[in-house]
Amino acid sequence: EAQVTQNPRYLITVTGKKLTVTCSQNMNHEYMSWYRQDPGLGLRQIYYSMNVEVTDKGDVPEGYKVSRKEKRNFPLILESPSPNQTSLYFCASSQETSGRYEQYFGPGTRLTVT
Amino acid sequence: GENVEQHPSTLSVQEGDSAVIKCTYSDSASNYFPWYKQELGKGPQLIIDIRSNVGEKKDQRIAVTLNKTAKHFSLHITETQPEDSAVYFCAALFTGGGNKLTFGTGTQLKVEL
Numbered sequence: 220e221a222q223v224t225q226n227p228r229y230l231i232t233v234t235g236k237k238l239t240v241t242c243s244q245n246m247n248h249e250y251m252s253w254y255r256q257d258p259g260l261g262l263r264q265i266y267y268s269m270n271v272e273v274t275d276k277g278d279v280p281e282g283y284k285v286s287r288k289e290k291r292n293f294p295l296i297l298e299s300p301s302p303n304q305t306s307l308y309f310c311a312s313s314q315e316t317s318g319r320y321e322q323y324f325g326p327g328t329r330l331t332v333t
Numbered sequence: 334g335e336n337v338e339q340h341p342s343t344l345s346v347q348e349g350d351s352a353v354i355k356c357t358y359s360d361s362a363s364n365y366f367p368w369y370k371q372e373l374g375k376g377p378q379l380i381i382d383i384r385s386n387v388g389e390k391k392d393q394r395i396a397v398t399l400n401k402t403a404k405h406f407s408l409h410i411t412e413t414q415p416e417d418s419a420v421y422f423c424a425a426l427f428t429g430g431g432n433k434l435t436f437g438t439g440t441q442l443k444v445e446l
Contacts, residue, residue, distance in 0.1 A: 223376075250432040259342070261422060261438035262377070269431065277433075278334075309376050313432050318384065320365055320432055324376030 221246045225310050225325035232300055233333055240295045240328050242310030250313045251293040252277065252322075253285065255306040262309065268293055300332040335360040337425050339437025347445055352410045354440045356423035359404065363425040366406050367434070368397060371420040380421075381408070413444045 223244045232238055244251065252267035254277075264277030268287040282304055284296040293312075297304060307329050313322040336359040346352050358366075364385035369377035383390045383397045383406065390397050394413075399406040410417055423437040 252433075254436075259438060261339070262436040264433065267431075267433065311376075315428070315432070318365075318428075319382060320367070320426055320428065320434070321379045321382075322369075322377075322432070322434060324378070326374075326376055 221323065223310055223312055223323050223325035225308075225328050227328060228326060229329050231331045231333065234301055235299050238297050238300060238330075240297075240308060240310075240330070242293045242295065242325060243291050244293075244310075244312040244323065245291065246312060246314070246323065247290065248312035248314040248323075249290070251287070252311050252313075253283070253293070253295050254309045254311065255279065256309060256327075257306050265295070265308075300330075302332050304330065305332050306330060335363055335425055335427070335435040337423060337435050337437040339423050339440060341440060342438065343441045343443070345443045345445060346413050348413060348415060350413055352413050352417070352442055352444075354408045354421055354423070354442070355405065356407070356425075356437050357403075357405050358425040358435075360425070360427065361401075361404065362427045362429070363435075365426040365428050366397070366399060367424050367426075368395075368408050369422045369424065369436075371422065371439075373419075377422055410442075413442075415444050415446060418442060418444045 253265040266285040310325040367382035371377040424434040
C-alpha cells in the first residue's frame with residue numbers, strides 16, 4: 220500500500236529539548252516536503268527536497284532543519300523547540316504522473332512545546 | 334511568490350444542498366489547481382484537480398471551475414452528504430517551477446442532517 224508514515228503521532232516536549240520527527244514514504248517519490256498546519260493559516264511549507272541531498276527552504280523555515288540522506292526518508296529536526304512551534308505537522312511526498320502532481324500526506328504529528 | 338485566498342472559512346449546508354468554495358490566486362504563471370479534503374485526524378487527500386487549459390472538470394458529485402482571466406477557481410459539491418463534512422483546501426502550482434503547492438487557508442464544511 221502506497222503511504223507516507225510519520226512518527227511520533229503525538230509529542231509533548233519542553234522548550235529547548237531537541238527533537239526529530241521522522242517521515243518515510245514507500246512510493247520512490249523524488250519530491251518530499253514538510254508542512255505545518257495552524258488554525259486560520261492553512262498549510263504552510265517548512266522545507267522541501269527535490270531529491271537525495273537536495274533540500275531547500277519553504278515559506279516558514281525558521282527554527283527547523285531537515286536532511287535527505289535516503290530517498291525514502293525526510294526527517295524534520297527542531298534543534299531548540301519553542302512554544303510558537305506548537306502545531307500540527309505533515310510530511311508529504313509527490314511525483315508528477317500524467318500531468319497530475321498529487322501530494323500524498325502522512326497522518327500528521329501533533330506537537331506541543333511547553 | 335504565489336498567494337492563494339480561500340472563502341468561506343466555514344460553510345454549513347443541509348444534506349442534499351450544494352456547497353461552493355471559492356479561491357483566488359495571484360501568480361498568473363500558476364497552471365495546476367488541486368483540491369484536497371482533510372477528514373478529522375487525517376492528512377489532506379487529493380479529490381480533484383484542474384489544469385489551466387481546462388475550464389471545468391467533473392467527477393461524480395464534485396466539480397471544479399477555473400477562470401484564468403480572473404485568477405479564480407471554485408469547488409462545487411452537489412447533493413451533499415454527511416460524509417462530505419471535512420476541511421477542504423485549494424492549492425495552486427506552477428508546473429515549470431517544481432512541485433511546490435501553495436495552499437489556501439481551508440474551509441470547514443459541515444453537512445447537517
